[in-house]
Amino acid sequence: MKFRTYGYAGALLALSSLPAETLAATVRVGVVLTYTGGAAQLGQQIDRGMNLYIKQHGSELGEHNIELIKRDSKRPGGDIAKTAVQELITRDQVDLLTGFVFSPNAMASAPLVTRGQVPMVIMNAGTAWIPSLSPYIVRVSFTMWQFGHPMGGYAYDSLDCKSAASGYTDYPPGKDSVAAFKHGFERAGGELVDSIPMGSPREVPDFTPFFQRVKDAKPDCFYVFVPGGNHSTAVVKTFADLGMKQAGIRLIGPGDITQDTKLQSMGEDAVGLVTMHHYSADYETPENKAFVQAWKAEYGADTTPDFMGVAGWDGMAAIFHVIRSQNGKIDADGAIQALRGWKFNSPRGPILIDPDTRDIVQDVHIHKVVKSGDRLAIQVVGTIPQVKDPCKALSLGKCAN
Amino acid sequence: MSEFLNVVISIVFDGLAYAMILFIISVGLSVTMGLMGFVNLAHGVFAMAGGYATVAIMSQLGIGFLPALLCAGVAIGVASLVLEQTLYAPLYKAGELDQLLLSIGLVFMASGAFTYFFGPDPISVQIPDYLHGQIDLGVRSFPTYRVFMIAVGIAMALGLWISLERTLIGARIRAAVDNRPMAEAVGINVNRLFKLTFALGSGIAAIGGGLAIDILGLTPNFAIQYLVLFLIVVAVGGLGTIRGTFVAALALGIIDNAGKYLWPEGGAFFIYAVAIAILLWRPSGLFGRTD
Numbered sequence: 001m002k003f004r005t006y007g008y009a010g011a012l013l014a015l016s017s018l019p020a021e022t023l024a025a026t027v028r029v030g031v032v033l034t035y036t037g038g039a040a041q042l043g044q045q046i047d048r049g050m051n052l053y054i055k056q057h058g059s060e061l062g063e064h065n066i067e068l069i070k071r072d073s074k075r076p077g078g079d080i081a082k083t084a085v086q087e088l089i090t091r092d093q094v095d096l097l098t099g100f101v102f103s104p105n106a107m108a109s110a111p112l113v114t115r116g117q118v119p120m121v122i123m124n125a126g127t128a129w130i131p132s133l134s135p136y137i138v139r140v141s142f143t144m145w146q147f148g149h150p151m152g153g154y155a156y157d158s159l160d161c162k163s164a165a166s167g168y169t170d171y172p173p174g175k176d177s178v179a180a181f182k183h184g185f186e187r188a189g190g191e192l193v194d195s196i197p198m199g200s201p202r203e204v205p206d207f208t209p210f211f212q213r214v215k216d217a218k219p220d221c222f223y224v225f226v227p228g229g230n231h232s233t234a235v236v237k238t239f240a241d242l243g244m245k246q247a248g249i250r251l252i253g254p255g256d257i258t259q260d261t262k263l264q265s266m267g268e269d270a271v272g273l274v275t276m277h278h279y280s281a282d283y284e285t286p287e288n289k290a291f292v293q294a295w296k297a298e299y300g301a302d303t304t305p306d307f308m309g310v311a312g313w314d315g316m317a318a319i320f321h322v323i324r325s326q327n328g329k330i331d332a333d334g335a336i337q338a339l340r341g342w343k344f345n346s347p348r349g350p351i352l353i354d355p356d357t358r359d360i361v362q363d364v365h366i367h368k369v370v371k372s373g374d375r376l377a378i379q380v381v382g383t384i385p386q387v388k389d390p391c392k393a394l395s396l397g398k399c400a401n
Numbered sequence: 402m403s404e405f406l407n408v409v410i411s412i413v414f415d416g417l418a419y420a421m422i423l424f425i426i427s428v429g430l431s432v433t434m435g436l437m438g439f440v441n442l443a444h445g446v447f448a449m450a451g452g453y454a455t456v457a458i459m460s461q462l463g464i465g466f467l468p469a470l471l472c473a474g475v476a477i478g479v480a481s482l483v484l485e486q487t488l489y490a491p492l493y494k495a496g497e498l499d500q501l502l503l504s505i506g507l508v509f510m511a512s513g514a515f516t517y518f519f520g521p522d523p524i525s526v527q528i529p530d531y532l533h534g535q536i537d538l539g540v541r542s543f544p545t546y547r548v549f550m551i552a553v554g555i556a557m558a559l560g561l562w563i564s565l566e567r568t569l570i571g572a573r574i575r576a577a578v579d580n581r582p583m584a585e586a587v588g589i590n591v592n593r594l595f596k597l598t599f600a601l602g603s604g605i606a607a608i609g610g611g612l613a614i615d616i617l618g619l620t621p622n623f624a625i626q627y628l629v630l631f632l633i634v635v636a637v638g639g640l641g642t643i644r645g646t647f648v649a650a651l652a653l654g655i656i657d658n659a660g661k662y663l664w665p666e667g668g669a670f671f672i673y674a675v676a677i678a679i680l681l682w683r684p685s686g687l688f689g690r691t692d
Contacts, residue, residue: 038620040521170668196665203626204523204618206419209661212411216404230523234618241544243535265525 025328049312152184420654421554425609429602435641451607478604639689
């Protein structure tokens, strides 16, 4: 039982028996992002990506309008996001939900979107099994397994890592990412000697004791997952301060540790880092160059999009696709149906929503940090085309069924 | 065996560096609480302000890290006197709850104010090149900055200890901590003494805040994030004692590091367990007076 503002218009319409095509609808989209606090920069990235898409493609909605109702989820804990989602569904009666930087925020909200029957387009939150939590979840960002799993094989085969340790921020995507790496690495023949939880996502810890433990264990590779944002700079700094590179240990991880917005502040210490990811602002494709150029024109020459910004852009493209295909009248099952198998030419490359899992399928690239003039740049040294989430493909752990 | 030794050295060394930060920031809190009995939860704000002041002074005046640290220490020390005069002094006779509310309010206001002026992201500090990298101390190499941190901490502890034990002002402070009415009766101006130690403690905390940036990072949440830790150090060490604060910082710093190194799954469990155990054994802290 849901009443929406355009419901009245619909009733009037039925009385006057006008053709449905002429009805201009305002689609209400609830946006749940970290707008304040330590993760505000992540929310801002996604927000900017969304708004840039609306600005450039707004006319494609025809007579329909889109209204964004923004709510601040502040921190990774899930509690504030859940309250926000509840209010958006019951009070604001939104047609769609989107945003979600942190996995726990998406997980806590999943039961609500199932009950409220509101489609949810996830723009970051990468824990593999999140789309399984509700039939109304679609993800346009990534899954931790898309990077961790191939990285395991690549580290063993191409980086000459026979032994490895992993360190992770202690919350669901961290555990997921190192589980993916472990599976990929051990399957290739490597030996994972240690796996270390390294504090919470909320505050950046002093990584020294954890990294020192790894340094003393002397593995060939050290796989690190930390959430996007401020943790990554501290990871690269601690790694350099402890002289781990000189001790013969290679730092690897998903691309979160070489996020475009953080890369320049890492300095020389980041050169040579190898990560696995789906996006960098340095990609040389025409689509990405146009995207980055538009971004800088809109938000300033010293800004750059990163993988979260591009997810905001792509997520909004997905929402536009839903609005157009449903002609402004959003019905949850129809919206999900419209997104199954949806293809889009993203700045990151071609993407597809897997019809079975409602999760993203995309190219995954091997990134290497190189010095280019006086700035650091991401060089693509290899590409794995159209990767489906390996966790669900292999039916492992919580991804089973 | 050498591997075992290596682990011990790792733990003790990093623990020492961490302990020195705890000591430098907490020592002022211990002495002022011992002297005035004022529950000042906002003490960490001075450390945080010192960190931001160091970075601001470096970029505005274009001077190096070490001179900027000293300037920040003096500036925050003087600024803290203004706060003391206007906000703290009226509440000296008030109950602990009022003092607690005032000072925790200051913490939240400071957090908001620093977010407004400096943004929510961590800021970093340009430390001089000679403090970068690794230094070989014979047995093995250590991060240079942490060696420097340990040296500064020990020098500061010695300096404070000597001035408290061997100077006239130090004798007056000890007298006032021991028995305030008696000290006042023999003509010691405890209020003026308190202002002096308050400013000194805040200034030292500010220097600690500046020194801590490269190790703990610095965000507008600093004063909240580490508040509990500073209070634990003071409580475990005992109020009004430099030696107690030093020993408590050492013990807690090294134990926290050992816990994270040996049993990372345990998180911050160790430091709290040890604090509780010590306080059960000695409710007034290791070196606190039990009268």
